[in-house]
Amino acid sequence: MELKLVTNTARSAVIELTESGKYYTEQSYDIYVNGEKFAESNKVITSLYGLTPDTEYEITAEYAGKKVNTISFRTNYEYVTLNVRDFGAYGDGVHDDTNAIQCAIMACPKDSRVYVPEGVYKISSIFLKSNLVLDLAKGAVLSAFTEREKFPILPGIIESYDEKEEYNLGSWEGNPLDTFSAILCGLNVENVVITGEGTVDGCTSFENWWHNPKERVIAWRPRLFFINHCENITMHGITVQNSPSWTLHPYFSKHLKFIDVKIKNPANSHNTDGLDPESCEDVLVLGTYISVGDDCIAIKSGKIYMAKKYQIPTSNMTVRQCCMRDGHGAVTVGSEIAAGVKNVHITDCLFMNTDRGLRVKTRRGRGKLSVLDDIAFENIDMDNVMTPFVVNSFYFCDPDGKTEYVGTKKPLPVDDRTPSIQSLSFKNIKATNCHVAGAYICGLPEKKIEKLTFENIYFEYAKDAKSGVAAMMLGCDESCKKGLVVSNIENLILRNVEINGCEGEAVVADNVDKIERD
Amino acid sequence: MQCRNIILEGKIKEWLKSESFIKENVTEQAAVLQSLIHLYHATKDAAYKDFVMAKVDEYIKKDGSVDFTFEEQNLNVFYLTNIFIFARNLFEEEKAAKIAASCGADSADLAKIENPYEKAVLILAEKLNTQKRTKTGIFMNKESKQPVDLLAGTYFSQPFYMNYETILGGKERYNDVIAQVNQVQEVYEAEKAALSQKENAYFAVAAQMYACALIDTMAVSSQQVYEVYNQLRAYFKVVVKDLLNADVKGLHMAYAILKGCRLKALHTELYADRELAILLESIENAEKDFASYTQEQKATLVLAYAESLENRAYQNYLELK
Incomplete structure (x- = not known):
């Protein structure tokens, strides 16, 4: 110790x-x-x-x-503190304090901080600048308005005057689309720390942003926090809650730290993922608590257009000492992963009451750049997770996801649209009170998962196990207390895997080329 | 965004009252109704909507059956069925308003009411499965493989096909739509030298219709299937640039370019002025002798005029009201 x-x-x-x-x-x-x-x-x-x-x-x-x-x-040197109250913020929960806080941020010199004391500050969108410390005191709440008219829009694509280039600002589910600006938004900034014991509250309800959530009205829903092409960004200590859509969305950014952040959205809220790094590099998530309505962490790299154009995967990501609960997936890779995901290590975490532990969501059409490699889970305790491991290569929750092309279990020709999964590794994992299945792993028949390792894994099922659907794919029906259901894998390694209390065969393997088992 | 032209709209309303529209002339009917739908969207003037709905009801019975026999293998059936989708959407909006107004009292019963227009659209959409195609998969109009017919046929068929797939088809056949457009684009590229040949004047007309097809198809596609959306946009830009380089002028082109600017497929700054000038000149002429225009000329003018009235701001906050 x-x-x-x-x-x-x-x-x-x-x-x-x-x-x-x-x-x-x-x-x-x-x-x-x-x-x-x-x-x-x-x-x-x-x-x-x-x-x-x-x-x-x-x-x-x-x-x-x-x-x-x-x-x-x-401790670091500090030049001045800019108290947002001195810039005209009321903090009374009524007055629009957006301008006052924005003014303090824009006025902040290097080595200084913008301080938000206790109070409720109504805001729409606040934009970060480089070399900034934004400090939210205990009891300080940045409380967002929810009227669309109050939010600026980040256009998806702005074409250059010579029509040769384009400038991408907004992003929605992997595509460059017009999106309302986030409550906290950073564009091309660096060296920012958002710290403190305060809260950023999206104030979302089913009467505003979560009403008709799949419908674009003027633009797509805002994130709570969105950074685009930023570097050296740290979020520390604060609570973020009731997000209109994905809560924290770093996009084409690098050197990011999320430390001791509390992310809280209602379990029934729509698409309120906790943290969705998209085409990001060097991401540390440490000591963070996540309880949300969708995936706790969802690692992404865009859909086809962005992936082809920029070819930036999410890479070198570490998630350590975190607690995920009440989400669809604790750590999800996908579904927008057309530029691939590599070197993601999840260690020493606690997953509680989520539908799935690891959740990989991919499908035909993500493309040949969509390579998932070196994704490892180690030293994880899961309790009451419905299905601890799900790899779904037939994910259908897309606008065009329920097509024959996506859903067929027959092998199709490998072409530019075919994604691949190279190496997945799970070690030292204890999963108690499982319900649906221990693992439900499906590769593509024409492009099998190259290597899948289970080592020192203990599965135990809940006495009153509930049935459920392990993966969002055609042909995956409700089930209960299944063991390891695996298909379309080249090399499956099972070392010291103990499965207690499943019904039927402990391991059901279909179209697996090689099984190494002790 | 242009101001409404009271003189022109007076003439349009007079036209709608006084002239007879022949049900059997499907292409002409569809062109007129399509332009009036645009004009209704731009002005919210119920007179245009009411006219369209009255005409739609001549084709569709109250039980949703289709009271008309369309010519076999003529793509104009899809051109007109796109009008029926407007009727279907209007019916759904009115139903939703009634359900909201009922405060739950009769909402379950109201929700069960069948949409006859949707039923008709579903019946007619079956023709997508039997429409004859070229070897490369493009829908043929009455089995013609002529490039001009393939371009014009795209205008008649693909906006409907995409609209249908977006609203009722679960986007299952987006791949087919874009595959067809890919092939049509190849046909266009192979033939586009004809744009600057005076003896091939009809090719320029067909190319303008193709530009309309691309922007109309893009407009009803889901942005979330961005590859498709963006491919249509890219083709549209190619065709527009070719038309401009060949100094082609026309109201279909004006409509397509103004719509392209509104949907941010084109820079308004670079493209809109020339088309607005062409349109305003046409409107000035029409104020004098609108009555002498053919039905299709009137429809095209109304289409371009309606587009010029649309809120030029892509983000239309009036939608929220």
Whole structure:
């Protein structure tokens, strides 16, 4: 067990107590700052607020009666604090504070912060700028309006004057389409930290953005947070909730950190994914709690047009010490993955009450650039997850997803439209209270999954297991307590896989070239 | 966005009252009704909608059966059936309004009411399955493989086919629509030298209709199937540039280009002025002798005029009201 400094700003720090549990520590523990007891925590990743700029700190912890190591660091230098109240924000929950907060942001010099004190600030869209720290105090709520007329629009494509190039701003479900600007929006900015104990509330209900959610009215629904072509962006500590659509949507951006963020949307809300990095590179998600109405994390890289034009996969992503609950999928890859996804590692996480643990959603038509490779899950506890592993190569929830071409189980010729899955690996996973199936894995018959590894996996089924549909594909009917159902795989590796309480065969394999089994 | 022209619209209304429209002349009827639907969308003037609905009811019985025998293998059946989709949508909107107004009292009964226009559209859409095609898969109009007929036939058939697939077909056959358009584009590319040949004047007319077909098909396609949407846009731009380079002028072209600008397929700054000038000159002439125009000339003028009235802002907040 070791205490580590994860990151710090001028006013806060994040620490990690390693080998103490998954998201939650096995026991609560005390944190000492400069020798004084500062806080108590029951989480592996903990944020500390109320620090002062340019100051030396020593931090230690006492876990189960024993002191762990001490870490020393200096908080960042801070030039000025711009309090949004000084810029005319009311924070009374009524007045439109968009302009005042935007003014503070635009006025913010380097090494400074925009401070939002306690209060409810009604806003539409706020735009970030480079070299900014936006600090939401405890009790500060950026509370969004929900009237379409109040939101600017990010056009999908703006063609250059010479008609040779195009400028893409808006994005909707993998395509460059007109979208209302996000509540917090960054375009071509860098070095931004959004931090604090406050909240960004989309205030969405079934009477506004979630009404007729699949219908474009003027433009597509806004995200709660959208960054496009940004670098070095950190979101830390804050709570984001009631998002109009996908909650956090980084797009063609790199070097991103989401640390100790709380993402909360109602379980029945429409398409309110938690975090959807799309064509992004170097993404860290750490100590984050996600409970939403769709997928907790959905990793994407666009549909055909964007993938062909820019060919940027999502790559080098780490999800660690996170808790996902009440979503359709805990970590989903897809369905808009036409430029591929590679090097995604999910470790030391807790999945609770989600429909699926890993969920891969792909289909014919995503294209030959849609290569999924090196996707690994390790040290995961799942409880009450309906189906822990689902790989669906026939995903039909697309405008044209229920066609014969997408749905047929017969092999079709491999061509430019055929996606592929190379390597999926699952190790050290305990899945208790499973319901529908342990795993439901379907590759394409004409392009099988190259390598699928299950190692040190324990499945146990709920006594009152509920039936359900494992994958959104034609021919996948309701089932209950199935074991491992796998098809269209080149090399399947099963090492130390224990399946307790399933009904029928533990492993049902169809069209699998090679099975390595101990 | 142009202002409404009271003089022209007076003449249009007079025309609708005084002239007889022959049910059997399907192509002409469809052209007139299509232009009036656009004019209704642009003005919200119920007179145009009422005229269209009265004409539609001459073809469709209250039980949704079709009271007309269409000529076999003539693509104009699809041209007219696209008008029936307008009637179908209107019926659905009115039904939804009634359900909302009933505050739940009779909503279940209201929801069960069958849409006769939808039934008719479904019947006529069956003809998509039996329409004869070229070897490359393009719908043929009365079995003609002539390039001009294939281009004009695209105008008659593909906007309907796409509209039908978007609204009622589950987008199942988007691939067929775009595959046909791909082939038509090849035909167009092979023949487009004719645009600048005076002896081939009809090719320029057909190419204008093809430009209309592309923008009309794009307009009713789902943006979410972006590859298809964008391919149609790309072809449209190619054809428009060719027409401009060949200095072709015409109201179909004016309509297509103005619509393309509104839908952001073209830069308004670069393309709209010439077409507006052509349209305004045509309107000025029509104010003098509209009565002497043929039905199809009137329909084309109304179509382009209606497009010029549309809110030029693509994001139309009036939709919310």
